[in-house]
Amino acid sequence: MKDVDKKNYVERYEGRLKEFGYDPQTLGWGKVARQDIRFAVLAQEALKNETSSVLDIGCGFADLYDFLLINGWKGKYTGVDIVPGLVNAAKKRHPSIQLLIADINDQECGIETHDYVISSGMLNATLPSGENEAHIQKMLHSMFALAKTAVSVDFLSALVDFKKEGAWHTDPAKALNYGFALTKNVSVRHDYLRFEFALFLNKNNAVSQRKVFETFEEKLRLVNSDNSKTE
Numbered sequence: 673m674k675d676v677d678k679k680n681y682v683e684r685y686e687g688r689l690k691e692f693g694y695d696p697q698t699l700g701w702g703k704v705a706r707q708d709i710r711f712a713v714l715a716q717e718a719l720k721n722e723t724s725s726v727l728d729i730g731c732g733f734a735d736l737y738d739f740l741l742i743n744g745w746k747g748k749y750t751g752v753d754i755v756p757g758l759v760n761a762a763k764k765r766h767p768s769i770q771l772l773i774a775d776i777n778d779q780e781c782g783i784e785t786h787d788y789v790i791s792s793g794m795l796n797a798t799l800p801s802g803e804n805e806a807h808i809q810k811m812l813h814s815m816f817a818l819a820k821t822a823v824s825v826d827f828l829s830a831l832v833d834f835k836k837e838g839a840w841h842t843d844p845a846k847a848l849n850y851g852f853a854l855t856k857n858v859s860v861r862h863d864y865l866r867f868e869f870a871l872f873l874n875k876n877n878a879v880s881q882r883k884v885f886e887t888f889e890e891k892l893r894l895v896n897s898d899n900s901k902t903e
Contacts, residue, residue, distance in 0.1 A: 673810075688700070699733070700796070700797070701793065706865065713826070714826060715788075715790060718788040718790070725748040727750050727752065729815060731759070732755075747787075750770045750772065750784075753771075753772075754774070759773045776814045777814050787819070787820045789818050791826070792825070795807070796841075797838060816875070826869065827870075828840065830844070844862060859871075
């Protein structure tokens with residue numbers, strides 16, 4: 673992210689924080705909160721492993737941490753944001769967890785790898801530089817490097833009939849291609865909110881003897897195991 677973009681980003685959120693405080697509007701979500709819906713989609717795999725580690729990029733108030741705990745997760749959480757005010761507010765809410773003011777594109781950020789890297793709402797604003805597509809690709813590359821198992825990130829979809837001024841809507845087809853530049857084990861979900869979608873990048877490209885991704889074979893085994901228990 674260029675300096676002009678980072679300055680604009682930080683000032684926007686610091687300004688909202690002063691105006692709204694701890695509120696979804698500070699994060700740009702409007703008055704109606706849908707975070708639980710987004711988190712349920714983005715964290716679906718992490719929640720299957722209650723001891724997994726999660727790196728939350730653009731963590732805001734660390735609301736994802738609350739969601740994970742409520743749903744039985746007991747792993748290690750690290751939140752990262754470039755907005756000092758948001759990180760400080762999150763630390764007041766959760767003084768015992770690791771919360772960092774850092775830019776993951778900085779090679780010297782010192783952030784360690786985690787099982788799952790999750791990001792919600794971080795790539796949805798038009799950058800003053802006009803370099804949104806390049807920024808998205810760079811962020812995906814950095815998130816992928818920090819993930820041991822998978823990356824999940826959401827976007828505003830370009831497949832809509834209305835776009836709010838200042839918002840950046842990503843073409844799902846382009847996002848899919850960005851993902852394929854990093855791994856062949858990619859999926860997109862456009863089935864939970866009509867104006868948003870989620871991209872999933874799995875680190876494991878290995879396939880079984882029948883040429884099926886091992887990650888999918890494991891899902892089939894789990895489903896078959898659950899079905900056998902109910903018979």
